[in-house]
Amino acid sequence: MKIGNQAINNEAFVCVQCHYCRICPAYSVLKWESVSPRGRMYLLRGIIKGEIEPDSRVVEDFYRCTTCGACEAVCQTSIPLIEVWERARSEFVNAGIAPLPVHRKLKEVAEKNGNPYGEKREERAKWAQKYQFKNDAGILFFAGCTASYRMMELAKSTVEILMKAGVDFTYAGEDEHCCGSPFLRTGQRDIAYWFFRKNLEEWKKRGVKTIVTTCSGCYRTIGKDYPEIAEELGYEWNLKVIHTVHLIWELIESGKLGFERSYEAVTFHDPCHLGRHMKVYQLPRRILEKMGYQIVEMEHTMENSLCCGAGGGVKSQFKDLALQIGKKRINEAIKTGSGMVVSACPFCKLHLIHAAEKKIEVRDIVELVNERAKPLNTD
Amino acid sequence: MIEGIPFRDDLLERYLCSHDISTPPLLKRFFKIADVVFQPEKEEDVLRILKLAEEKRIPVVPRGAATSGYGGVIPVKGGFVLDFTRMDRFEVDEDQKILVSEPGAVWWDIEKELNRKGLSLRVYPTSALSSTVGGWIAQNGYGVGSLAFGSIAENVLRLRVADFRGVREAQNIHLYAGLEGTTGIITKAWIKLREFEEMKAYAFHVSPEKAVSLAYSSGHHSALFLDRNYIKMKNEVFDDRIPERDTLVIVTGDKMDGDETLGQEIWESRFYPMKIKRLGPGIVPAEVIIPCENLPEYLHRISKYSAGSEVWFIRKNICSVLSFLPWDERKISYAFKLKFSFKALKIAKKLGGKSYSSGLYLSRESENILENYQELLRFKKEIDPDNLLNPMKVFPSGMISKIIRIAEVFS
Known part of the structure; x- marks a missing residue:
């Protein structure tokens, strides 16, 4: 297989194989090198050098990544890993060895509906x-x-x-x-x-x-x-x-939205797509604080936040893995002692509710805002 | 394969567990890959794997995080790779200040836990964010804290080691540290700790000569020297604005008059020495131990190769020098640039130094690195007469060491 994407061709050789990316949520559950970001980079390098030809097993492990970007946040050589994973998957699709069955089915369904x-x-x-x-x-x-x-x-x-x-x-x-x-x-x-x-x-x-x-x-x-x-x-x-x-x-700042204050302790789960992908970390916290909530941070937070486990097609194709990752996150939330984990993404909420098994309440920030919002000045 | 022990024997996992961070051009074609990758979960698993290996006469290669570049974890002759990822438990004896750890535990996970208990590691590697207890002892490295406490081996009290006869508890650490699993596989280690102490990092723009005298001026914890070439490379990669001058950073509990802001900035980057690989992409490395009095001369002599160097000072007036020459490893010329590694070692040896480690590529250097080499060789033959424990490492044999020798001569 030939990899046409130039960025992958360069970045595969920038990786120093230091394994600082071992914090990968999928790797931390499965523990095999083929699931680790370092392993995936070495595989890409091996494909480029013609040392290994990817088969269905190879592709499967490559898709066990949630594309959460935790690896990118700790990468010693600042490789844009999220981009690499997505582009590599696209190369696999173009080469006819991907997508995986459930992902293919999702596409068929989406084309129709x-x-x-x-x-x-x-x-x-x-x-x-x-x-x-x-x-x-x-x-x-x-x-x-x-x-x-x-x-x-x-x-x-x-x-x-x-x-x-x-x-x-x-x-x-x-x-x-x-x-x-x-x-x-x-x-x-x-x-x-x-x-x-x-x-x-x-x-x-x-x-x-x-x-x-x-x-x-x-x-x-x-x-x-x-x-x-x-x-x-x-x-x-x-x-x-x-x-x-x-x-x-913006509405709070412009005086158009106020709140009935709450004094509960909550913890905030950074959605990967809001946090690491788009670098929005402080705003949801500021809003919660404005509402009076006391935020108790989890061990892994903001740039180092743990993924909920659902992203990158993992929830649809690898349900058990997604659930195991989700449970790890829920356990971190429970350890904070707060009774509620708040997020800012419907997909995170959907998955975390499943993983929480009612051990902790899972809410989205828009629900809390709506419940406590008092219109102040809508002129 | 063996009931109850996690393993993989598919091509992908075998391929991925058959390399370290080195990128040897040409040589790789002489390497086989692992036949099976095991992930033992307990000491008994290790013994069962060893038993099968002995019965079938299959090489056994232990693997930590594989963050070294001497080829020590490469299964050159194929065989069983023992990936210790799942043996990562550790406990702390707070009264005795002793860490008891399985080989797969990661240094920085341990340090974070120790700090919560008011304790700290005496020494840890600059790859601590991922490297393992077993891996670093098996390589016998120096690192952060070595100015005050020496090598990791000097801080290990006791080891449990598995070989074909069973498990032994050893206080003769020198029979295993730096031996890359060739004399037995470490299954547990007892390591000395220290009280946690708040320390600060101070930077000084000084010459190598002055750096040596400052580093040993008092009982400091760590001293790291970066030459200006290396700082220039770091600036280019990190987009930093560190003054491009030779700089010493001392980490100590004492108050010093150096630049604290710059010291802290450089200190925080201590885990990222290879970030400059982006400049190649690729680096030609050279890593040596030399007497401190010859550091200025060594740095002067290798400066003509345009390499950048970082120096860790070690107690007993020696230092480890890690030099990098960025070069695109995809180019054919990369193979020729590797002569820099050999040149640097030659220069170091002329100045009373030696290679930092041996592993596979520099197994011929073991006699210079290990003080009691002949005793170790006898021990190896006694413990592992069929040479199944990580063959071709540390004790030179086979084609690879001969090829390296030839390359060395031509360099």
Whole structure:
């Protein structure tokens, strides 16, 4: 197999094999070199040098990575590892030895329905039936697939916060498509490009200037991947993309949102796509503090945070591994002694609830904000 | 393979567990890869693997984090690789200030736990973030704290070691430290600790001569010297603004008049000596031990190769010098650039020095490195008459050491 991507060809030789990336959540559970970031880098190097030919087993271990980026945060030689993992997976797909069966199935389902959950397109906006939305506005709320079909309370909470604060916004409803994140992470770029085109077309139609999303995966994809895809495909890109925590903070700062204070102790789980991928660490904490919560940090926090275990296609293809990683994170949360772990991503919440087995309450920051929000001045 | 012991025998895992951080051009074609990778979970597992290896006459190669570059963990003749990742338990005797650790425990995990108890390691390697207790003892390295406490071997009280006859508890540390598992496989180690002490790092822009006298001026914990070439490389990679001058950093509990901010900045980068590999991508390394009085001359002589060097001062007036020459390892010229490693060793030997370690590539240097080499050779033959314990390492045999010898002559 030949690897065409130039970045991979360079970075594979920059790796010093120091193994500081042993903090990888998948490696820390499975303990085999082939699952470690160092092992994956050595494999890529071996493929480039023609020392090893990847087969199905090789590809399988490569996909046991959640693409959380913990390895990148500690890399001695500052290799952009997240980019390397995603591009390498894309190379495997192009070479016909990937994707893995479940990931392939997700793509087939998404091609048909516009989401990877296999849910009907016409039910995408079912959660929003009781709300009235404008057809066009400068700000668009992008709900994403998980909040639309699995964690609807997060979509509802976000909309209610925006309405309480008098934000002028629109929502694409059934015309919203998956952002493409699961497919970019698993190397299936072509369908992600198709979703990019569909979403961009819809946003243009509605005169959108700013996109706000509560999903960290969507935020990373639309905020970071879409501008790159636009450049690659020759589209003009001038949209501002923010996570809901940015907007909430803006509303607090401008005096449009206040809170009934709580004095509970909580711990905050940094979603990988919000934290390491997009470098947003302080804002959710500031919001929680503004609401009166006392934050007790877990052992691994912010840049060194542990992944929830769901990302990168791991939850869909390797359920046990995802659950084991999730339980490690939940145990860290329980050790803080706080009764609640708060996150800022529907996919993290979905997975952490599963891993928590009711031992600790799992909430999303938008739920807490909505429950305690007091509109102050919406003029 | 052996009931109850985790193992993998697929090509990928065998391939990935058959190298260390070295990138030897050409030589690799003479290496086999592991036949099976075992991950023993307890000492009994190690004994069962050894029994099978003896019955089938299969080489056994212990593997820690594989963060060294001397080829010590490479299964040159194939065989069983014992990856100690799962034997990583440790406990602390707080009263006696002793660490009791399995071989796979990682130094920095231990240090963090010790600090919570008001204790600290006396010495640890600059690869402590990932390297293991067993791996570092088997290499017998120097590192952080060696100015005050010497090598890791000098701080080991006792070892449990497995070989084909069973398990023995040994206080003759020299029979195992630096021997890369060729005389037995370490399954537990008792290591001396110290009280945790708040220390500060101070930087001084001084010549190598002055650095030597300052490093030994009092009972400091650690002293690290970076030459200006190395700082220049670090600046280029880290995008730092460290003054490009020879710089000594002393870490001590005493108050000194050096630059604390710069000292701390350099000290925090002590775990990242190889970051400069990005400049190649690739580095040609040279690592030697030399008497401190000859450090200035050594640095002067190797300066013409445009390498950058970092120096760790060690008690008894010796120091370890790690030099790097960035070079693209994908180029054919990389093989020729490797002569720098041999040149540096030759220069060091002329100045009363020796190689830092032997492993596979420099097994012919073992006689110079190990004071009691003949005794060790006899011990090796007694313990492992069939040469199954990490063959071709430390005790030279086979083709590799001959090829290296030829390369050395031509350099």
